[in-house]
Amino acid sequence: MNHHVFECFEQVRIINLVDRPDRRREMIGELNRIGGLAPNIGFFEAHRPTDPGGFPSIGARGCFESQLAVLRSARDANVQSLLLLEDDVDFTRDGRARLSGLLPELFSRRWEFFYGAHLLPANGRRGLADVPPEEPVLTASFVGFAGAVLEPLVDFLEGILMRPPGSPDFGPMHVDGAYTVFRSLHPELVTLAAFPTLGRQRSSPSDITPGNMLLDRWSGTRPLARLLRRGYNALRRY
Numbered sequence: 001m002n003h004h005v006f007e008c009f010e011q012v013r014i015i016n017l018v019d020r021p022d023r024r025r026e027m028i029g030e031l032n033r034i035g036g037l038a039p040n041i042g043f044f045e046a047h048r049p050t051d052p053g054g055f056p057s058i059g060a061r062g063c064f065e066s067q068l069a070v071l072r073s074a075r076d077a078n079v080q081s082l083l084l085l086e087d088d089v090d091f092t093r094d095g096r097a098r099l100s101g102l103l104p105e106l107f108s109r110r111w112e113f114f115y116g117a118h119l120l121p122a123n124g125r126r127g128l129a130d131v132p133p134e135e136p137v138l139t140a141s142f143v144g145f146a147g148a149v150l151e152p153l154v155d156f157l158e159g160i161l162m163r164p165p166g167s168p169d170f171g172p173m174h175v176d177g178a179y180t181v182f183r184s185l186h187p188e189l190v191t192l193a194a195f196p197t198l199g200r201q202r203s204s205p206s207d208i209t210p211g212n213m214l215l216d217r218w219s220g221t222r223p224l225a226r227l228l229r230r231g232y233n234a235l236r237r238y
Helices: 021-033 058-076 095-106 148-163 175-185 221-237
Strands: 011-017 041-046 083-088 090-091 114-115 127-130 143-144 191-195 199-201
Touching: 011 021, 011 058, 011 114, 021 090, 041 058, 058 175, 083 148, 095 127, 095 191, 143 148, 148 175, 199 221
Parallel strands: 011 041, 011 083, 114 191
Antiparallel strands: 083 143, 090 199, 114 143, 127 191
C-alpha cells in the first residue's frame, strides 16, 4: 500500500479564496504530483475582506485572518500536528522524494515550526536544519505546526488584531512577520526548515498585489497570461 508523503501530519489544510477556483485546480494538480489527495487533506474556503483594517493591504489582512482561522480550528480540535499550505505553492521537481525522507526525520525530532518553503539563505545548511529564533522567515505558504504551539500562537495572533498599526506591542502585520516575531519572543521553541526549499510561490494573479501582470487586465488576453504562467511555473520547478 502506498503512503502519502503528508500522512504524518494529523491535519493538512490548504487556504483557498472562494473566488479563486483557478488556484484550487492548480493546487490539486500540485498535490497529484506528490501523491494526490488523502483523508487528512482539506481545503479551507477563505473570504476576501472588504478593507485593509490596519494591515498593509486587503490581501495581507485576508492571509493573516485565514491562517489564524485554520490555526484556531486546529487548536479547538486538539490537533497534534498541522500542515498549512497556501494555494499558490508549487512543489519542487524532487519534492515527493525529498519529503519522503525529510518528514519521517522531522517527526523523530522535537519541533514546533517547520518551514517546507522559504527564502532563507542556505549558509551551509542542508536537509532538515535548525533556524535560530531571531532569523526572519519570509513567506508562510508551506508551514507545519506542532500541536503544543497552537494555543499560545493563536492567542498571540488574536492580540495583534486588537492593536493599532505600529503598536509597540505588535499590531497588524503580514502573517509571516507575525510568526517571526512570535518565534523571537519564544526562543525555547524549535524551528526546522528544509534546505533547499521544497516549494516556491507559483506565478499567478496576486490577491496581495493585484494587477501584477498587464495581460490580466483584459478578458481577451487572460488566456494568454495563463498559458505563459503555466510555462513559466514549469520551468521554475527545480
